[in-house]
Amino acid sequence: MPLMNDTIVLAIVDDHPIVIEGLRTLLKEEPQISIAGSFTRGKDFMDFLQHNKVDLVLLDIMLPDTSGMDLCRDIKKMSPDTVVLALSNHTERSIILQILQNGASGYLVKNVSSTELLNCLKEALKGEIAFSKEVKEIITRPAQHEFKKVPTLTKREKQILQLVSQGKTTPMMAQELNVSPLTIETHRRNLLQKFDVKNVAELMMAAVQHKMITGI
Amino acid sequence: MPLMNDTIVLAIVDDHPIVIEGLRTLLKEEPQISIAGSFTRGKDFMDFLQHNKVDLVLLDIMLPDTSGMDLCRDIKKMSPDTVVLALSNHTERSIILQILQNGASGYLVKNVSSTELLNCLKEALKGEIAFSKEVKEIITRPAQHEFKKVPTLTKREKQILQLVSQGKTTPMMAQELNVSPLTIETHRRNLLQKFDVKNVAELMMAAVQHKMITGI
DNA sequence: TCAAAAATACCGGTAAACCAGTAGATAAAA
DNA sequence: TTTTATCTACTGGTTTACCGGTATTTTTGA
Numbered sequence: 001m002p003l004m005n006d007t008i009v010l011a012i013v014d015d016h017p018i019v020i021e022g023l024r025t026l027l028k029e030e031p032q033i034s035i036a037g038s039f040t041r042g043k044d045f046m047d048f049l050q051h052n053k054v055d056l057v058l059l060d061i062m063l064p065d066t067s068g069m070d071l072c073r074d075i076k077k078m079s080p081d082t083v084v085l086a087l088s089n090h091t092e093r094s095i096i097l098q099i100l101q102n103g104a105s106g107y108l109v110k111n112v113s114s115t116e117l118l119n120c121l122k123e124a125l126k127g128e129i130a131f132s133k134e135v136k137e138i139i140t141r142p143a144q145h146e147f148k149k150v151p152t153l154t155k156r157e158k159q160i161l162q163l164v165s166q167g168k169t170t171p172m173m174a175q176e177l178n179v180s181p182l183t184i185e186t187h188r189r190n191l192l193q194k195f196d197v198k199n200v201a202e203l204m205m206a207a208v209q210h211k212m213i214t215g216i
Numbered sequence: 217m218p219l220m221n222d223t224i225v226l227a228i229v230d231d232h233p234i235v236i237e238g239l240r241t242l243l244k245e246e247p248q249i250s251i252a253g254s255f256t257r258g259k260d261f262m263d264f265l266q267h268n269k270v271d272l273v274l275l276d277i278m279l280p281d282t283s284g285m286d287l288c289r290d291i292k293k294m295s296p297d298t299v300v301l302a303l304s305n306h307t308e309r310s311i312i313l314q315i316l317q318n319g320a321s322g323y324l325v326k327n328v329s330s331t332e333l334l335n336c337l338k339e340a341l342k343g344e345i346a347f348s349k350e351v352k353e354i355i356t357r358p359a360q361h362e363f364k365k366v367p368t369l370t371k372r373e374k375q376i377l378q379l380v381s382q383g384k385t386t387p388m389m390a391q392e393l394n395v396s397p398l399t400i401e402t403h404r405r406n407l408l409q410k411f412d413v414k415n416v417a418e419l420m421m422a423a424v425q426h427k428m429i430t431g432i
Numbered sequence: 433t434c435a436a437a438a439a440t441a442c443c444g445g446t447a448a449a450c451c452a453g454t455a456g457a458t459a460a461a462a
Numbered sequence: 463t464t465t466t467a468t469c470t471a472c473t474g475g476t477t478t479a480c481c482g483g484t485a486t487t488t489t490t491g492a
Contacts, residue, residue: 016327022238040327089305111232111256154468167418169448183470189450199450199478202383204420205429213421370438385478399440405480415448415479 008125009053012038013045013071014060014087019110023058026114033121042071049079056083056125061090061099069102076103083124093138094150094210106130150210151194158212160187165204165213224341225269228254229261229287230276230303235326239274242330249337258287265295272299272341277306277315285318292319299340309354322346366426367410374428376403381420381429 010033012020020038027033036054039045042063048054057075061068072084086104088095096107105124108117112132120130131139153161163173170188174181192198195206207213226249228239236254243249252270255261258279264270273291277284288300302320304311312323321340324333328348336346347355369377379389386404390397408414411422423429 017329018238019234021241022234025237025241110234113233164417165421167414180471198383201380201416201420204417205381208424396441
């Protein structure tokens with residue numbers, strides 16, 4: 001965490017040039033903030049982070065190459081002192097909590113006002129958790145279904161979940177992945193267990209709910 | 217349509233201050249463009265339009281108060297010479313076509329680059345239809361699922377689709393609805409046929425896609 | 433009222449999914 | 463290096479889903 005009277009080195013990771021430009025303009029007013037760079041791909045930022053110190057990252061959790069979730073974890077792993085503020089349009093409670101679980105210090109929806117944005121930046125740098133107004137409301141009023149914990153899947157499990165959603169059967173997947181059908185069955189069983197469901201129908205619904213499979 | 221050597225009066229309607237700021241910054245570079253105003257609510261813009269001439273509107277089709285679709289139609293009704301360029305993150309073909317149907321002169325996804333944005337503005341002002349690169353691809357190569365007509369389900373079929381999505385098995389549903397399991401099987405078969413899918417996993421995904429089952 | 437649509441139900445069969453338990457081989461983290 | 467997680471694979475089952483065809487009754491709409 002940088003001292004408050006130091007210059008804060010900030011980076012932006014977002015695949016929308018318009019948003020990047022907007023953030024740059026809003027933050028340019030602040031003398032103690034220096035924008036080190038902006039990136040449209042997660043990998044580019046990780047390369048940058050290897051050779052540069054960054055105090056705070058504004059991170060869009062929907063990126064074309066990597067999931068922002070994974071990127072967040074990678075950032076905190078490589079540079080634990082870097083504060084990550086998630087920036088997104090998703091208003092699902094589960095997603096917000098998930099990104100916090102992955103090490104983010106806060107969550108802003110993209111319709112924040114400039115003053116709100118600056119306040120959140122300051123809070124996050126002080127070591128506090130920062131939420132924009134709308135997000136605070138979402139956090140404080142949880143829905144019933146939100147209580148279900150989001151399971152963490154392994155790489156293979158994610159892959160198989162995707163294939164199942166495409167209607168692939170166990171034998172088909174076994175052939176496609178060059179493993180025994182029995183192996184696929186084990187993965188399927190683990191998926192059912194992790195999601196706490198009884199069959200594929202429920203599995204698909206749960207996965208969609210948690211946005212763990214892309215609709216198309 | 218304004219002449220190309222006149223100053224173009226432009227307005228922005230978007231509920232994201234960051235995006236507004238970004239657009240302003242990008243368009244400030246262009247001497248022939250003058251930004252008349254930016255609005256976070258559709259109604260505010262309509263009030264403005266009553267007393268002011270606007271050549272071009274950058275319109276976010278997802279607004280808190282009105283649907284951007286309706287707003288677009290209202291704009292064209294009140295001021296037919298005003299060119300509307302839709303700005304959104306939605307990449308569904310049906311949505312793009314719908315907004316064009318409502319009088320928009322083009323569609324940009326928010327991840328457009330600044331050069332792309334300016335090109336589209338110019339094209340739209342020339343009276344052409346303007347699409348950003350990604351949108352062009354969506355328009356020209358419609359996905360398979362776009363062709364699939366939305367099946368019309370009977371009352372019973374909807375009911376069973378819902379129960380299936382809740383993880384109910386055929387015997388369970390038979391008992392719950394006081395009919396033979398064989399009847400349920402017939403309904404299931406008809407559902408698979410109507411959605412043109414091979415198994416429940418695909419069925420759930422198709423149903424979710426067409427919003428025929430509520431995620432929760 | 434009469435044809436079409438929907439809901440009901442059956443047979444016989446194959447394929448796939450699901451259950452319970454176990455366990456070796458790797459790969460990654462402590 | 464040792465532990466832990468992950469991926470792999472098996473046995474031996476039961477249950478459910480899916481396929482193709484057929485057919486009666488009930489409801490509904492033109």
